[in-house]
Amino acid sequence: MYKHLLVALDDTPLGMATVTHSVSFARALGARITFFHAAPDLAATGEGSMLHSLDRQAFTAESDMPRHAVLLKAATAARIGGVECSTDALVSDHPAQAILEAAQRHACDLLFVSSHGRVPGLRGWLHSSVTRQLLQIANLPVHVASIESNDEQADANRALAIVAGEHRSIAAVLTGLQQLDRAGRIDGTIPDVALMRQMADYLRQFPARLHHPKEEAFIFRLLRQRTSEHNAMLDELERQHVLENTLIDALFTALARHGHGDADAAEAVTAAVQRLSGAVWEHMSLEETVIFPAARRHLTSTDWSAVYKAFSAHHDPLFSHSPEMPMRQLFARIATALQ
Incomplete structure (x- = not known):
């Protein structure tokens, strides 16, 4: 049975649903979790590049904001649920590859991701195309918890x-x-x-x-x-x-x-x-x-x-x-x- 889950998170509101599902899943298995967040490279954008030039302290704060927010909430949820956890983050414009490498780095035996489907207005990267790419390249089992945008719930x-x-x-x-x-x-x-x-x-x-x-x-x-x-x-x-x-x-x-x-x-x-x-x-x-x-x-x-x-x-x-x-x-x- 699986003992160490790599749970991939983005910074959308539905990311919290992923946390809730994964904590319940890990608790049922008696497994621990590594929560992982891969953020896009802010410096690669025009706005980010300008901010980096004008105010490096503000740039650092803006870059770190999603990572800190997502992982702090996830770790708190795991603590509430009685599940052992650690956190990791990486700047990457290739989230599927970053997720897989993080799982290997932490010796995880299962990838846990949620597919948000096509949700208008959400800026997260855990949409269906990333999930499909991960399924194609993963050499570990992948558990996909579907959080669809068009169901009645x-x-x-x-x-x-x-x-x-x-x-x-x-x-x-x-x-x-x-x-x-x-x-x-x-x-x-x-x-x-x-x-x-x-x-x-x-x-x-x-x-x-x-x-x-x-x-x-x-x-x-x-x-x-x-x-x-x-x-x-x-x-x-x-x-x-x-x-x-x-x-x-x-x-x-x-x-x-x-x-x-x-x-x-x-x-x-x-x-x-x-x-x-x-x-x-x-x-x-x-x-x-x-x-x-x-x-x-x-x-x-x-x-x-x-x-x-x-x-x-x-x-x-x-x-x-x-x-x-x-x-x-x-x-x-x-x-x-x-x-």
Whole structure:
């Protein structure tokens, strides 16, 4: 049986569906995963070449953005799923060959890819032609998880892939908070309070003010319209959304005390991080194991179209160019903290 999967990822929203499928697949096999991302050469484009000439630091950040974003979310999903994983990335304009070489480099025994089909507007390279090319040149078994653009579950798949991706971003930030706090306690050093404050600000700005309200306005509301079976659970999840806001405020208060040098502030930060992390992990687990499967069963194709339209209308600021919330460098610092 297969023991080490090479999972090829691109930076489209459907890439998160690939992560979800591959983690479940690996867990069933008792296998480990190497997530691999091959990015095109930005310097080979006119815009990239100009950026490289004008601002090499910005060029590096722009080049690294997809790799860090994709792999950070994938590694977080594997950690949540209890699957051992590592990550690798390469700049290449020949993705099929790069995937195969990565599998050989890491001694993988199965290639796991998803074929997105012809999905208008997606910039990823894991479309059907790359999958076909990989099947032609591979000297290893290839498992193709089909994520088609034209089946009746297309909008459901795309919508839940976005929501799951946002959950992985939230989970990565929480894990980063825990790692920074734990490192300070183990080493007896002062944690990076400024970075922890940035992470807390992300949790306040994105999930609390955008992600959660859209869950309630679309997924929760539509599920209530289709069935009353889960109303009690939905009431509890909405209560938890309010509680998370309170816990985020408590974390900010503890971090402010730490910055002022209060004697017991370190213990207060640890307690605030643990309470917030525990609450959010439990909350996301209930959504992903109970509510989202129920939504798949009960929501109509028209419902899913509305959900997808709502969630695709915004971008996760952790991985975007949002001028209102300059978070583009934060994800790299989180990735470093999690290493």
